[in-house]
Amino acid sequence: MPKTILIDTTRCTACRGCQVACKQWHGHEAVPTKQTGTHQNPPDLTPNNFKLVRFSEQKIDGRVWWLFFPEQCRHCLQPACKATSDNYVDGAIVQDEATGIVVCTEKTKELTAEQCTEIIDACPYNIPRRNDKTGELTKCDMCIDRVKAGLVPMCVKSCCTGAMNFGEREDMLKLAEQRLAKIKGEFPKSDFEAMVWCDVSQTCSMLDQDDLNVIYLLALPREMYHKFARKESKPLNRADFLATLTQPLRSIMG
Amino acid sequence: MTQHWIDIKNANAVLIMGSNAAEHHPISFKWVMKAKEAGAAVIHVDPKFSRTSARSDLHVPLRSGTDIAFLGGMVKYILEKDLIQKEYVTEYTNASFILGDDYKFEDGLFSGFDPEKKKYDQKKWAFAKDENGVSKRDKTLQDPRCVYQLLKKHYERYDLDTVSSITGVSKENLLKVYEVYSATGKPDKAGTIMYALGWTQHSVGVQNIRLGAMVQLLLGNIGIAGGGVNALRGEPNVQGSTDHALLWHIIPGYNNTPTTAWPTLDDYLKANTPVTKDPKSVNWWQNRPKYVVSLLKGWFGDNATPENGFCYDLLPKLEPGVKYSSMFMFDRMYAGKMKGGIMFGHNPAMSFPNTHKVRAALQKLDWLVMGEVHDTETCSFWRGPGVDPKKVQTEVFLLPSCQRGEKDGTTSNSGRWHQWHHKGYEPLGQSKSMGWIVVEIMKKVRALYEKEKGTFPEGILTHDWIKEYDAEEMAMRINGRFTKDVTIKDKTYKKGDHVPSFPSLQADGSTSSLNWLYCGCYPEPGKNLAKRRDHTQTPMQAKIGLFPNYTWAWPVNRRIIYNRASVDVNGKPFNPALPVIAWEDGKWIGDIPDGPAPPMAMEKGVYPFIMHTEGHAQLFGPGRVDGPFPEHYEPVETPVTKNPFSSQLSNPCVDLFSSDKDVYTKPGDPNFPIVLTTYSMTEHWCGGGDTRNTPYLLEAEPQLYVEMSHELAGEKGIKNGDPVIVESARGKVEAIAMVTVRITPFTVQGKTVHLIGMPFCFGWTTPGVGDATNRLLPSVGEPNVTIPEYKACLVNIRKADKVKELAI
């Protein structure tokens, strides 16, 4: 049974515990940054940032919305990155059978920069980043070392408000449904809630949950959070995946 | 906090005001979200839309410095609609107390004001007493001189139009907050207030908090689960460092520092031990002699005897009426009247207002000792921007302090939990714990005095100074021991035994304790309760999230203080679904009650607010130097020139300074029309010494910024990301513009007022990140406690042609 992370953005306070905990666990170098007029830093995922809290702000009908999107690899059930990379280097990107975790291995060093770009382009969520110093392709590994030892991923462990949850896929899907139902207002409201209720029942959604092992719950339309929150091309479903196998294999040697 | 962190989940309404809890106390939001999930309304009242607002049901922008106007309007709303919790207000607060004839309030001033000294004669605010010396009361609350009626009269002026016009909050928003929050006045409903430096750092800071407490009392929200007045303590151990009095005005355990008005111990105890003639009032401070004598025994050991007044004579005595707080300390330093001193983990060259003055003052010292983890702007003041080291004669000693994980000891969290932390490994390099440093310095000083004598050596040498710093031994000294064999209520204690709890402390010298509040945390050798990590709880305790066996809380492991106010006079919980304590079968169950006495209505029953001499919570508070009822005054620097509530524009008792660096901007000055408020952020801490030097945190928040509205940016031709210069009467600061919808201009008295906000953690020792925001701030002291007014001052802003403090 695959492991799944549920990220309920309606609870996220952008404390960035996850962003820092991820770096510390992975021993990543700090990246030099500048203040450019936003709290989001670094500006994008890097080979030293597998997790990044994205900030976006809007004012709609006089109400301010400050949206937080803790971005990371979605660990697709049928990962397009792996399918693409398999065309070049076997075992560069692998998917753990027991957990469904998708991992970039050291063998990604054998991929060329162009092949890496192709893999990144194949990702509907624009996640992997190439470390130009080492030649490795990098991304979130869902702390597979911890998961294999019975520990939860570091980002989930550090989450202050229960925005991030980790468990069996089935349980997480159930939890996601419950949370979504709550936001949709399918439960009776308390007197106190009724006085200040802010209705997002029409706009809330779950992101691509059938295809992913990292599921997001959003209050507002996904494009308001982040350009790549919405998938621009679908991740592969099983039929697509099988179709890739019938394509002529490109030479590993390029 | 009157409560503890987990208790927030029990609230039906959460009012976060003067705090940005999600950013500055991120874990608190675990419990705010739990409350919200269970149907609570979460309201954030704050000038800026922050990460806290993002998770609240309602964000209400308020012009910085107008909290009293906002809450005064709420008091008026509650009283006019009669939404108070009647039994609570009548029985447990001083609403029914009748005031003496001298109390008056006219045009913004209370009776007894001396304009020359900027001081009140607080005796004018006394209650009327009956023939037995007990305060007179009218429990019908009808007497025109009773507190309830005077309160009503006081806030009559705080109508919606006026409050809206001065705070910049729309009437619609005011009503929404008043309605939601007042709904917690029902006996089975709870509202909690979470506040922090956004309330304290104003020239009316103490009165902001008092008014919050008054709202809570009117709604019956103190003592109950999900209620309380919750100071989200800023620093990791600011609760403990305050309990242990790293402060001029008190000695450990909230006892006044001796002054020349009390030359002997007897004088001191007489003046500081209140007396009541009301048999139902516990008047807890009647125990003060036990606590003070035990403290003196802790300090002076066997040298302290009844005959020598337990060495009280040796202690330094303050001059009554003189303030020795840090802003006055730096004022003296700047005037060249300080020679040397020791600072531990403090970076005033970043964190004090009017930082230019502080940085100049440091250069006038002969010597300075710094105990620090990093070389900060204060340690290296002699090589700071614009300073020529050759001209600075100060000798500086930088002592490397170890990090938390490298030492044993306790800190007290905001909920008063006394948590032991264990040393994980040897301190890096030659760093040492600050406790070790203090003990070793004093050992050397003592050796010099023993050898050479000198001035008043007995003041130093009479102390029972610990031989080597040892956190366990200090924890035992804090808890206290018997100094001889003693029998208390059939139980005999041997000399050296630990005192089991503070009711056993004695005033005759037979016990020692360095802090009575913590007495009981280490009741016997080997039983350090701060080390407990046990989740055991009764089902009743589980219901409200009480963990009585996890570490220990002062006082006497009580987790919710004033919990006797959570039950009616017969001991029945006001909210039976979430009881804190209950009187069942002749005893209390649940939390540790505020004293074992039976419920108030019974024979031997007592009033719940045991720390007050009168036993009642103070809606009328005659103890504060700037008035018994909170009154709206503008910040010292304000864009407003007319206070709509009176002709008294700012706090009449405020502390201001007169050095050449203390320049203040006049209210309404067109050169500085913009309100600046300052704050911290999740990723950095205070002056930033620790966090700027942690690369992961600097990566997330790398440089000084200034948050401003699109409207202001448009007026000034500033674009998001532009470098700008913020300027006040005291100096200039460079920052990066963050133009955001999260700040909105206010409409105040019909005019647009712009507000900008800046963090204060970026300093010159980290290259290119910017330098102290506090260079802009004025030295303004709240009159009760001299906390600086960091939250509101006047500035202007412009686009920068070039910058030198920021790497761009």
Place this chain on the structure above:
Amino acid sequence: MANFSRRGFLKLTGAGVTALSLGQLGFDLRPAYAYAKALKIEGAKEVISVCGFCSCGCEIIMHIKDGKIISSEGNADYPVSEGALCAKGAAFYSMHVSDHRVLKPKYRAPGSAKWEEKDWDWMLDKIARKIKDTRDKDFMLKNDKGQTVNRWETYFQLGTSQMDNEECAVTHQMCRALGGVYIDHQARV
């Protein structure tokens, strides 16, 4: 003995300090997949500390190997945080090993433009001498009115709420023993 229950995972055996080995706890640690790195905290000693920032008091587990800190994460047993940490708390380990830390006593002489490294004894002797000489000169036994005051007004102590309670207690005692009256800290700023 305290009753530990690390929710769903580790069973601790001592108050605060314990050695853990995942192998001993029944986890299969054979490298079944080359990509699953060995768990770096395997076999490390766990020691409980408390975060040094806001007053939530989040408890932190330090992982210690060969007398060195190698990692840190939240203590799931702490009922307030349940193991969570914000950005600052999450950086506990890297903060402890920051290469910007001052690790040796340093002295700056009058008019000098640089720090000089000195040993602890030299520093403490010199500080004690400064304290004694200044105190001996400036200590006030009586005020203008002839009242006993026993105070030293040219000396100050500042800080800190970063100290432990036990450290605060000796620090206050030091101040009053010297006759200090100007003592303050972060509670007021």
